[in-house]
Amino acid sequence: MFIAHHLLTLGHQFRHHLPKPLSDGTATFVDLVPGFRRLGTECFLAQMRAQKAEMLERLSTARNFANLDVEENYSAASKAVRQVIHQLKRLGTVWQDVLPVNIYCKAMGTLLNTAISEIITKIMMLEDISTEDGDHLHTLCQTVIDEGPLVFIPLPEENKNRKYQEEVPVYVRKWMTFKELSVVLQANLQDIVDRWADGKGPLALEFSTNEVKSLIRALFQNTERRAIALTKIK
Numbered sequence: 001m002f003i004a005h006h007l008l009t010l011g012h013q014f015r016h017h018l019p020k021p022l023s024d025g026t027a028t029f030v031d032l033v034p035g036f037r038r039l040g041t042e043c044f045l046a047q048m049r050a051q052k053a054e055m056l057e058r059l060s061t062a063r064n065f066a067n068l069d070v071e072e073n074y075s076a077a078s079k080a081v082r083q084v085i086h087q088l089k090r091l092g093t094v095w096q097d098v099l100p101v102n103i104y105c106k107a108m109g110t111l112l113n114t115a116i117s118e119i120i121t122k123i124m125m126l127e128d129i130s131t132e133d134g135d136h137l138h139t140l141c142q143t144v145i146d147e148g149p150l151v152f153i154p155l156p157e158e159n160k161n162r163k164y165q166e167e168v169p170v171y172v173r174k175w176m177t178f179k180e181l182s183v184v185l186q187a188n189l190q191d192i193v194d195r196w197a198d199g200k201g202p203l204a205l206e207f208s209t210n211e212v213k214s215l216i217r218a219l220f221q222n223t224e225r226r227a228i229a230l231t232k233i234k
Contacts, residue, residue, distance in 0.1 A: 048107060051091060052114050058083045059115065065122045068136035081140050084115050088151040097156050104154040105164055109171025112148055116178040119144070123181060124211060129218045134185045141182035148172070177206040184215055189229040192216060196233055209233055 062080035063073045088111060095104055123137060149165040169175045180203055184192060195203035196212060203212060212233050220226045 044107075048110065051087070051111055055084050055087060055111065055115050056118060058087070059118050059122075062122070064125070065119065065137060065140070066126055067133065069130055069132040074136050077136075077140060078143075081119075081143055085144065085147050085151070088112060088115075088148075092151040092153050096153055099154070101154045101164070105152060105167070105171045108152055109168070109173075112151065112168075113172045113174050116144060116148070116172065117174050120174060120178060120181060123185075124214065126218050129185075134219060138182055138185040141178065141185065145179060145182060148175075176202075180206040181215075185219070189216070189220060189225055193229050193232050198232075199234070 058080050060080075062077040065077050066073065068074040068077060088108065091111070092108055095107070098104075099107065119141070126133075129137065149168045152164040152168065152171075153161045154164055155161055180195075183195070184203065187195070192203065192212070192215075195201045197204065199209075207215070213230055216226060216229060216233070220229075
């Protein structure tokens with residue numbers, strides 16, 4: 001893209017150094033621009049695919065985020081999450097001041113969204129989440145919530161990046177869903193019902209009726225209170 005941009009003005013910029021008749025303004029490299037743009041786009045998309053694959057590979061070692069009350073499982077899940085954050089921070093630094101800010105934020109947002117979407121999917125697949133499991137899952141989610149925005153560093157001047165770090169929900173489609181899931185993992189039944197708010201609350205904005213019921217069944221034992229709560233999720 002850098003080369004394509006400069007090809008637009010190259011003929012004009014250096015025409016005084018060219019022999020006639022090229023110095024008369026007849027030299028142009030505009031015809032090369034589409035090819036370089038296409039090549040740049042293909043290379044960038046290939047890099048995005050490679051980064052996504054690497055992240056998913058790291059998360060595949062998290063043992064499906066299941067049975068985190070077992071120390072080995074929690075250690076594996078925690079390590080996987082940390083590695084993904086580290087990967088994004090490293091990439092954020094490499095792309096800093098290279099990509100245009102809007103492209104940078106969209107790219108980093110897409111990658112972070114890939115990671116949290118995978119975590120959401122794995123957690124939603126769990127059929128039984130003990131209190132200890134819920135605490136561990138919440139801790140892992142909170143790590144991403146705290147450190148995820150910090151990967152948005154499109155500019156070398158650190159104080160100028162805060163604006164983009166505060167706009168994470170704009171670039172990460174599942175960000176609010178992820179935050180809501182983190183809340184639910186440590187909520188009690190009444191909290192969940194309140195956040196559902198007859199299908200009008202923040203929980204209802206991010207999850208379907210069946211998804212919320214599934215979470216309730218996974219998080220709470222089969223009691224009358226749970227049964228009553230389930231009837232309110234509709």
